[in-house]
Amino acid sequence: MSDSLAALVASTCEEFGNDRTRMMDIVRAIQKEEGCVSSETLDLIAGQLGTYRVEVESVVSFYAFLSSRPKGEVVVRICDDIIDEMKGAENVAAAFAEELGVEMGGTTEDGKVTLERTPCIGMCDQAPAAIVNDVPITNLDESKARAIAKILQEGGAPAHLVTTFGHGNNANDLVRSMVTNNIRKRGPVVFSDFSSGSAIDKALAMTPAEVIRDVKTSRLRGRGGAGFPTGMKWDFTRHSTGDKRYVICNADEGEPGTFKDRTILTECPDLMFEGMTIAGYAVGSDAGIVYLRGEYAYLLPFLEDVLSKRREKGLLGTNIGGKEGFAFDIRIQMGAGAYICGEETALISSCEGQRGDPKNRPPFPAQKGYLASPTTVNNVETFCCVARILDQGPGWFAQMGSKGSAGTKLLSVSGDCTSPGVYEVPFGITLGDFLKLAGGENAAAVQVGGPSGQMVGPDDFGKTICYDDLATGGSVMVFGPHRNILEIAAKFMDFFVEESCGYCTPCRAGNVLLQGHLKRILDGRGEMEDLDYMQKTGETVKLTSRCGLGQTSPNPVLSTLKNFRPAYEVLIKEKKEEGFKAAFDIQEALGDSKGLIGRESTIYND
Amino acid sequence: MSTDKPKVATASLAGCFGCHMSILDIDDRILQLIDLVDFDKSPVDDIKEFTGRCAVGLIEGGCCNEENVRVLQDFRKHCDVLISLGECAICGGIPAMRNNVPLKECFDEAYRNGPSVHNPSGEYPSDPEIPLLLNKVYPCHEVVKMDYHLQGCPPPADTIWAALTALLTDKPVELPYELIKYD
The missing domain is CATH 3.40.50.11540 (NADH-ubiquinone oxidoreductase 51kDa subunit)
Known part of the structure; x- marks a missing residue:
């Protein structure tokens, strides 16, 4: 056990009064110094705070930005939300991976750079974006990604990647960020x-x-x-x-x-x-x-x-x-x-x-x-x-706003619109009027309230933004006619499956079932029955989950089933013969066996 | 046997026959049952192939190999109502524990590396009589359409009795809480 590590743990814990309730600060501070919170460190922290190792470990293992295994000196986290994906995040990710010579999730051999994905980092109006350690890098493209990868491999500090500053306080000496406000x-x-x-x-x-x-x-x-x-x-x-x-x-x-x-x-x-x-x-x-x-x-x-x-x-x-x-x-x-x-x-x-x-x-x-x-x-x-x-x-x-929703609301709009950014509008504005403001009037679908909100189509653009009609914490994502609504919904379900804390079964298992059925339909292997199943499962997850996450996570499926049902129906083909479910393929199911045993099936050898 | 009685067929796929034991657990009510129905293809009477259309098919176990799939397909073809009987038919059950292990590793453990295995040639059995395994164990409703699920490991005899008699006498299936409570 190294003395310097023990000293660091002791001094960090003391800085926070050896207070277990400050665990987040303690492990963050130690990770900042050590690059990770190693197995040895977990024991040291537990000893110092007079608690059990599992209490420390459960915190470190829970949060995406904490790690018990060493990562690179610099961690590049590419935002993988749907808006970033639409704006080319995949190409950016591929460029980083190729230039660094690592797979997604991997670390360069010299231990300098780790490449990861992360859910929305709050930069959809300047996507694709990434955070490099703590530094947001926005408006990325392939060539910028390659240039950044080179700088990082040569040992450049993340802060030096920022050459121009955004508006307002983004240029403040204590911020020095390229993020733009887009108010x-x-x-x-x-x-x-x-x-x-x-x-x-x-x-x-x-x-x-x-x-x-x-x-x-x-x-x-x-x-x-x-x-x-x-x-x-x-x-x-x-x-x-x-x-x-x-x-x-x-x-x-x-x-x-x-x-x-x-x-x-x-x-x-x-x-x-x-x-x-x-x-x-x-x-x-x-x-x-x-x-x-x-x-x-x-x-x-x-x-x-x-x-x-x-x-x-x-x-x-x-x-x-x-x-x-x-x-x-x-x-x-x-x-x-x-x-x-x-x-x-x-x-x-x-x-x-x-x-x-x-x-x-x-x-x-x-x-x-x-x-x-x-x-x-x-x-x-x-x-x-x-x-x-x-x-x-x-x-x-x-006196501002609508009947049940007083005042103004900040809306952050992104996606297929000409003026993504933040708008302060009075409650009660219709979605259609708002889309005109943001240059998104050609939208085929709008996700109001983020993945946990509602996906609505042009028929609903006359609805108003307020708590009693289209409620939103601020997220408005605009999707043009060329976007695949169900792929967007599937992306949202991936997000919820990843972010569910796993405590209660409806959310932990139900979202996986919804995700699986949606993928099945997208693969052209769905049946009409699957739609009923998704409706029922979605309602069950909403009703029986323990917190707001599970109570809203089926919304991508439920709101698209309600507002975009034809998008599902066109993907459903006639049932296969022989009484099999559309999603079941006997030859595929036998594929591994046939390869290992080295013979064809004697029953299904058509 | 009279021919105007509805017929019931049963099969045990990738199961342990426990659900069939539970069918037999209806005890002397089996005499009432055969007043109501004839048994067709079933291990209970050892009839190997369907003799005609059946009203109800009871399936124990999920599908772990191609033979299971063929039998299940056959049941779907011949039965008006098909019921997944018990945990393995509904979810895959114990056999589905292999679903997290690649098939090659399963084979290697079973035919090469297991502590009691003697197999100097290292070959996997390839006799055509041995059905090929599926890549994973499937619950029945992922292979064909299933009409009902009767849960339990096994479902209690009273639950099977209540469900079957209701179906066969055209009454709504009423399963009180005690019959579907398992903890």
């Missing part, structure tokens, strides 16, 4: 000028109960997609029993096609932090956590800097805004590549230093959340809305 339409709530502290001042002039009343009056609903009334959630949190309360900001923007929080985090983090601080005041909490997805690690130094500036201004810390006794501070918890952690109870598990497993509900986080204390978990955009509501008044906010 195409600014609105009054999120993308407007804001003076730090103005909303806090107004909130602190009221009692916490009055703040919650104002948030209720504004009719603000959660911007992550589920649309739970924010004021009500805060009220529950405030009135649940507990010594300590927490405010958590869900910045684990993992729904493929969603990248609106990226622009908020880059351009208006102050507004978000202000909203969190107001939430702290309203629910009676002194501690906030931003759960930032691992893919957005490039924004971490910048966000830490914004936080320290707010501390200097007295907008975080003790006696905030001169209010005696009101203390609140925020820490940033990094994720490590797990879609499920966008689900609030899984996110809480992750913050507590565990696998990102969802928890049973009830108790709801507002009753027993982070470390079993009352916790409000809200979306990045929700906190921005809160700050603006306190600043401008609940009436001002409530």
